[in-house]
Amino acid sequence: MNRPLQETHDHLLDATGLLCPEPVMLMHNRMRDLSVDDILLVLATDPSTRRDIPDFCRFLGHELLDEEEVDGTYRYRVRKQGNA
Secondary structure (H helix, E strand, O other), X not given: OXXXXXXXXXXXXXXXXXXXXXXXXXXXXXXXXOOOOOEEEEEEOOOOHHHHHHHHHHHHOXXXXXXXXXXXXXXXXXXXXXXX
C-alpha cells in the first residue's frame, strides 16, 4: 500500500525514536481510548513498523487507510473499527 498519505486525522501518536515493540504497544493503548471511526496518525522511525502496524490492524480489525515513508519517518493513518 503506497498511496500518498492524507493529512486528515483525529489523533496523533508520535513514536519516533522508539524501537519494537514500543510503537505497537503505544498504538494498542491509544486505540483503546479512541471512538469508533476515529483516525489515528502514527509517526515512527523503526522500520519494523512497516510489518508490525499492518499486522496489528489485520489482527484487531482496524482499517489501515494509508502509509508512507518520508525521510526515514513512517506515517500510518489507522481508523478504529468496532470495539477492538
